[in-house]
Amino acid sequence: MSDPREIEKMTTVDRCPVAFPLRQPGQSFPPPQYLEFREQEGLVSTTLPSGELVWLVTRHEDVRAALTDPRISSNPSHPGFPRAAKTGGVPSQDEVPGWFVALDPPEHGRFRKTLIPEFTVRKVREMRPAIQQIVDERIDAMLAAGDTADLIADFALSVPSLVISSLLGVPNADRDFFETRTRVLVTLTSTDEQRQAASKALLRYLNRLISVKQKRPGDDLISQLLADGTLSKQELSGVSMLLLIAGHETTANNIGLGVVTLLSNPQWIGDERAVEELLRYYSVADLVAFRVAVEDVEIGGQLIRAGEGIIPLVAAANHDGTVFERPDEFDPSRSARSHVAFGYGVHQCLGQNLVRVEMDIAYRTLFERIPTLELAVPVTELPIKYDGVLYGLHSLPVRW
Amino acid sequence: MRISVDTDRCVGAGQCVLSAPDVFDQDDMGIVLVLAEPADEPAREAARRGGATR
Ligand code: HEM
Numbered sequence: 001m002s003d004p005r006e007i008e009k010m011t012t013v014d015r016c017p018v019a020f021p022l023r024q025p026g027q028s029f030p031p032p033q034y035l036e037f038r039e040q041e042g043l044v045s046t047t048l049p050s051g052e053l054v055w056l057v058t059r060h061e062d063v064r065a066a067l068t069d070p071r072i073s074s075n076p077s078h079p080g081f082p083r084a085a086k087t088g089g090v091p092s093q094d095e096v097p098g099w100f101v102a103l104d105p106p107e108h109g110r111f112r113k114t115l116i117p118e119f120t121v122r123k124v125r126e127m128r129p130a131i132q133q134i135v136d137e138r139i140d141a142m143l144a145a146g147d148t149a150d151l152i153a154d155f156a157l158s159v160p161s162l163v164i165s166s167l168l169g170v171p172n173a174d175r176d177f178f179e180t181r182t183r184v185l186v187t188l189t190s191t192d193e194q195r196q197a198a199s200k201a202l203l204r205y206l207n208r209l210i211s212v213k214q215k216r217p218g219d220d221l222i223s224q225l226l227a228d229g230t231l232s233k234q235e236l237s238g239v240s241m242l243l244l245i246a247g248h249e250t251t252a253n254n255i256g257l258g259v260v261t262l263l264s265n266p267q268w269i270g271d272e273r274a275v276e277e278l279l280r281y282y283s284v285a286d287l288v289a290f291r292v293a294v295e296d297v298e299i300g301g302q303l304i305r306a307g308e309g310i311i312p313l314v315a316a317a318n319h320d321g322t323v324f325e326r327p328d329e330f331d332p333s334r335s336a337r338s339h340v341a342f343g344y345g346v347h348q349c350l351g352q353n354l355v356r357v358e359m360d361i362a363y364r365t366l367f368e369r370i371p372t373l374e375l376a377v378p379v380t381e382l383p384i385k386y387d388g389v390l391y392g393l394h395s396l397p398v399r400w
Numbered sequence: 401m402r403i404s405v406d407t408d409r410c411v412g413a414g415q416c417v418l419s420a421p422d423v424f425d426q427d428d429m430g431i432v433l434v435l436a437e438p439a440d441e442p443a444r445e446a447a448r449r450g451g452a453t454r
Contacts, residue, residue, distance in 0.1 A: 116412035116430035337419055337449055348413045356418075 017053060020046045021188065022287075022313070023386050030283070030328075034058055034316040042302035049188065050083040054309035055302065058316035060323040060340070062300035066312045068345040071295040073104050081292040082309030084188060084389055090290055096203060098231065098238025101246075101347055108346060111239060114230045115350055118221060124353040127167070131358055134162045135365045143369075148376060151396040156256035157248065159362055163354070164247030168240055169213065169220025170206075178202060182245050186389045202244070206237040243351075251355050253284040253385075253392025255362050260382065260396065261330055262363060263375060269367045273332035275359045280339035281330050283315035284391045289343050314340045315391070372400045401444050405432045419450030 022031050037044045037058040045053050057066045066072055075081070076090045083089035090102045100111035117123070138158050142149045149155070161175055170178065184190045184198035210222060210233055217223035221243075225236055258278040268274040291310040296303065304310060318339045319327040325334065342349035349355070367373065375382075376397035383394040403423065412430035416423075422443060425433045438444045 112412065113429070117428060119414075120412070120426045120430045121414040121417045122426065335449065337415075342413070346411050348411050348415075350413075353414050353418075 015040075015044065017045045017047045018056070020048055021386060022046070022056075023384075023391065025384075025386050028328075029384075029391065030286070030315040030319050034313065034319060035321075038316060038320060043300050043304075048082055048084065048309075050089075052080075052082050052309055054082045054311050055299075055304055056316075057299060057310060057312040058320075059300055060317040060320040060338075063312040063314065063317035063340055064344050066291065066299050066310055067289065067340070067343060067347070069297055069299070070105075071293060071297040072291045072310060073294045074102050074108075074289075074291060074347060075104050076102055076290075076292075078292045078294055078307075080307035080309055082290050082311065084287060084290065091199065096199065096238040096241060098235035099242050100239065101242060105346055110230070111235075112346065112350070114225070114228070115239070119350050119353055121353050124357050127163075127354070128357060128361065130166070131159075131163055131361050132365070134166070135159055135361050136369075138162075139365060139369050148397070148399045151259055151398045152252065152256045152393055153395065155362070155366065156259070156396065157252040159255065160251035160358055161248040163358060164244060164351075167221055167247075168243060169218045169222045170209065170240075170244060174205070177205065178244055179248070182249055185245065186249050187387055188389060189387045202241050203237055206240045206244075207233075210236055210240070246349075247351055247354075250285055250288075250390055251351075251358055253388075253390050254278060254282055254355070255359055256393050256396050257282045257284070257391070258359065258363060259366065259373075259398075260375070260379065260393075262367065263373065264379075265330060266367075268332050270364050271332055272360060273336070274363070275356055276336040276339070277330060277332040277334065278359065279341040279355075280318045280324070280336040282391060283318045283339070283341045285341065285343070285349075286313050286315035286391060287311065287389050289314065289347070312340075314343065370400045373398055374400065401438055401447065403434050403437060403447060405434055407431050416447075416450035420446035423447045424450055 018033065037056060043055045043057060045055050047053055057063050077092045091099050092102065093099065100108055138155050142154050161179060162172065165172060165175065181198040181202045184194050210226065213223045213226060217227065222240055225231055231239060261278060262269050289312050293304045293306050293308050293310060295306050318341055321327050323338065342352045376399045382396065385392050385394055410432045414426055416432055417426055420443065423435060423438050425435050427433050438447045
């Protein structure tokens, strides 16, 4: 939206757009300016790397309103849909059929209904032994390799990656392939060419995998969905791609950051409430829910015109002091349940129950089996992802 | 406290089951089920957190 007429349309509030990316090197987390944004009347706007202006929603109440308003769409084929990176962003159904997080009701419902039975609280509880085994094996490998590790590569990333790939039936041997492609897609500075190549490669790979499973079904979700037949083969590739991507990077970032916090708050290790509070506190998917208004709509006292982009910032909502007392403190004794780290409304994270179990098992087992675990670098030197769609650490050097 | 659920609007996330497991469950399709009316005030509070508004 670099067209000046478009910009004029947005200046319903006489205020300059704030700088993007919202996370800047050297800052604390969440970005301190979120407090300011929440306290301002109306909404603030920012200019994305694509040149587009978008409205930023930061109050808890407004984020929930934006994520449930039927006049606000998740579908990138609507004009004005914001793009996170220079040109790329949320794929349309033409690019990735079955990428249902980018569909609105009622089309979205068919996908959601097909998948939700696989991610219920009970179904995920049944996966506990398998997840425990994956976690134990990762720790065995770390212990066998010496007395230092990069806890991101060796644990925080490998655990959710192995969990989602074994659930889907994606061979472990291909981890490096899909993790590398995913990283391109979740990096704000990736070029258009890199992004398209990564997306195409993943889709091609999953298409092939699905053809193999058509001939030789396995005991996995992809085979089961194929047999079920509700989704076309093409849609199934996109659905699998969404699950694979959403299933590992987000959780990896949250597990890694949580280890750092628990190392300095050991009294909370093993307490279930710590997981919920870590989800709220870090809100790694702050820049994930992108939307566009398809009709004029008012959010937080701000008139948003049809065709204007909106980003509900879940980290800002989760640090709203009117909902969470002393929001910038890590305090698992609070009731964190009303956080929106998994979004809100019909697109509310499908994998959230899986995430809770993965984080719970990961922390319990890690600190129980390696009680002398400590950071190998000062906490201020940990490399934070400032260029990521997701908040997290590039690496986490530890020793024991 | 009477609990009624609108299964058409249920998104199947399981939040209610986590907040108030004695009151809510999910059926095989992931959709909300009411198991029982909450017995006392802490249970009512949990049910409210789980999505019941009244
Ligand atoms: C800490 C980990 C995670 C966080 C913070 C997270 C966050 C989110 C958020 C904020 C949304 C909403 C997006 C929107 O409204 O546009 C979402 C949707 C989604 N997530 Fe997650 N997620 C996590 C892990 C997972 C895992 C492990 C899976 C894999 C099973 C997963 C699968 C999905 C899917 C399929 C959707 C789209 C749901 C729909 O459109 O109905 N996520 N997630």
